Amino acid sequence: MSPAAISEAVFSLSVAERVALADQLYASVPEEWQKEVDQAWLDEASRRSADMDADPNVEHSQEEFFAGIRLSKALK
Secondary structure (H helix, E strand, O other): OOHHHHHHHHHOOOHHHHHHHHHHHHHOOOHHHHHHHHHHHHHHHHHHHHHHHHOHHHOOOHHHHHHHHHHHHHHO
């Protein structure tokens, strides 16, 4: 089955079925990989926190953040 066919089949499931499937898929990921990804997210969060501490002007308000998301969606 092609990835496109799998995707089409998955998105025809109910929300509850998709969530259950997502849980099963995530549970199948090796624990070591999960630890590496978690560490990468922690490293990125630490980097961004240090950037904000060094220059508070890089911070965005919640309003600015969501405006950026709306803009990026509009540009697609």
